[in-house]
Amino acid sequence: MSTSTVPAAASGTFLLGGDLPVHRIGFGTMQLTGAGHWGPPRDPDNAIKVLRRAVDLGVNHFDTADAYGPAVAEDLLRQALHPYPDNLVIATKGGMTRQGPNQWTPVGRPAYLRQCLEMSLRRLGRDTIDLYYLHRIDDQVPLDDQIGTLEQAREQGKIRHIGVSKATIDQIQAAQKITPIAAVQNRFHLADDSSRPVLDYCTDNEIAFVPYAPLAAGRQSLNPATALTWLLEQSPAVLPIPGTANLTHLEENVSSAQ
DSSP: OOGGGOGGGGGOEEEETTTEEEESOOEEOGGGSSGGGBSOOSOHHHHHHHHHHHHHTTOOEEEOOTTTBTTHHHHHHHHHHOSOOTTOEEEEEESEEEEETTEEEEOOOHHHHHHHHHHHHHHHTOSSEEEEEESSOOTTSOHHHHHHHHHHHHHTTSEEEEEEESOOHHHHHHHHTTSOEEEEEEEOBTTBOTTHHHHHHHHHTTOEEEEESTTGGGTOSSOHHHHHHHHHHHOTTBOOOOOOSOHHHHHHHHHTTO
């Protein structure tokens, strides 16, 4: 399949962190886990097929997190795609704990963040994480300590680029005083555009804006293609990561780029 006929390529390209070219339609792995994003999927073989089909369709930006499962989604990525294609960009996250289905608690203590990163490197089978997000800002720990820990790992070569999730402009600017911020992942879709000021800031500063739940977790009555087309039209910095465990839905999502 040539580049010109790969559906994901039609979404355009963004230089993540200024040096990693990714097709703007990516893939989010959270939906590949069990109910409540807890435990393994009902059909692991199908999950692997979905991930491999995404690559066939030209997707080269995969978003995951150690908390998806927990640990399940990262393991699936490695099983499905390792050894990884040269142009594949994997983003993962750390700093969130899980107590059960649909339960999430941020922990931003430096020692915990270092542990999260080391385990993600091991599960993914990589020496360096292309893009590593602080999954949530822990308001019980100084932001300088949280971002500073990731910056130390970047200096050690364990992280290539750093991102933040569910962040305000003030928090992004505070993080930028410590290290370059390559991506911001906030909730944003047709039914909730409250993060538009953050999107505008990212656009002006050439920061990738990665909307999580771009299809409102499947609850939108609008056609997914319409919702994704709308997202792509908002800014060249928008990188939607629709996730699904359904092969047909995957192909429909990626084809919306055309």
